[in-house]
Amino acid sequence: MSETYQHRARKRFGQNFLHDAGVIHRILRAIHAREGEHLLEIGPGQGALTEGLLGSGAKLDVVELDRDLIPILNAKFATEPRFQLHQGDALKFDFNRLGAEPRSLRVVGNLPYNISTPLIFHLLSNAALIHDMHFMLQKEVVERLAAEPGGGDWGRLSIMVQYHCRVEHLFNVGPGAFNPPPKVDSAIVRLVPHEILPHPAKDHHLLERVVREAFNQRRKTLRNTLKALLPAAAIEAAGVDGSLRPEQLDLAAFVRLADQLAEHLSITATPDSR
Missing domain, CATH: 3.40.50.150 (Vaccinia Virus protein VP39)
Structure with missing residues (x-):
């Protein structure tokens, strides 16, 4: 036509x-x-x-x-x-x-x-x-x-x-x-x-936040790029080496970091029960 x-x-x-x-x-x-x-x-x-x-x-x-x-x-x-x-x-x-x-x-x-x-x-x-x-x-x-x-x-x-x-x-x-x-x-x-997510995060919005922060300065170590979100101890608690750069981590590791952030936020948001 x-x-x-x-x-x-x-x-x-x-x-x-x-x-x-x-x-x-x-x-x-x-x-x-x-x-x-x-x-x-x-x-x-x-x-x-x-x-x-x-x-x-x-x-x-x-x-x-x-x-x-x-x-x-x-x-x-x-x-x-x-x-x-x-x-x-x-x-x-x-x-x-x-x-x-x-x-x-x-x-x-x-x-x-x-x-x-x-x-x-x-x-x-x-x-x-x-x-x-x-x-x-x-x-x-x-x-x-x-x-x-x-x-x-x-x-x-x-x-x-x-x-x-x-x-x-x-x-x-x-x-x-x-x-x-x-x-x-x-x-x-x-x-x-995926019918079933292989690595489900507690909160996928927090996963997006962690990934965004990590790759904002992809040449820096995770300890530096994530310091506004997670203390070094929380990164280690996720089983992640804070001296690595973000491109060295797989999806599962980022999900563990996001779950650590969820836990960290829930602790800091809990009012003093005294």
């Missing part, structure tokens, strides 16, 4: 439209949607993945911010009874309105690089609804998501996403697969929320 090609990608929306048929097919194979499933596509753009997702027989909700793309998407898919279009900002979208069963929603998206991290955290706050997520992201972001302790990519994003999900870096995608081509390489990642 000629209308499809009249829409220019908008820089302010971070738009880079996927057009490579081989890459599209490979992504659809990785998602492997089935009839009867409930999918949510974020930022469908001109519908490169949408057609294949609907072809699986799945129910598909899509969220698109750019109003100028709405008539293009409606012209292509509005007659399909399993298709529902929501115009709006995915960062503010209430996923509960989709009426999805717990752990049933399969989320897909070629995410704009400028909102990918906050959007992933917004989705993780709704993890109880989500079965899995498949995203096209900047390759550097995927490497951070899938990182292991000890390397430079290991940080806040790795730890907080791996707290909630299993992360799989599936494959890389070059700039030529998009129009216009971005200046960076991209990659496809699969995030699967």
Whole structure:
């Protein structure tokens, strides 16, 4: 449809439209949607993945911010009874309105690089609804998501996403697969929320706080970066060597530190019983 090609990608929306048929097919194979499933596509753009997702027989909700793309998407898919279009900002979208069963929603998206991290955290706050997520992201972001302790990519994003999900870096995608081509390489990642958290924290907000403080000055030792939160004795009580740098700790160690902080705060908040 000629209308499809009249829409220019908008820089302010971070738009880079996927057009490579081989890459599209490979992504659809990785998602492997089935009839009867409930999918949510974020930022469908001109519908490169949408057609294949609907072809699986799945129910598909899509969220698109750019109003100028709405008539293009409606012209292509509005007659399909399993298709529902929501115009709006995915960062503010209430996923509960989709009426999805717990752990049933399969989320897909070629995410704009400028909102990918906050959007992933917004989705993780709704993890109880989500079965899995498949995203096209900047390759550097995927490497951070899938990182292991000890390397430079290991940080806040790795730890907080791996707290909630299993992360799989599936494959890389070059700039030529998009129009216009971005200046960076991209990659496809699969995030699967844990049914049972492998390292549950007493308070995941405290875990976020500890991780944020630790990596604010990642070249310093934990004893220095966490001194505003935890005394050296509490760090040792968590079984952590305070002379290490934050990138040397695994997720379980950060959870122990967060639990020590929870205990420390409860002790300091307890009024004198005399």
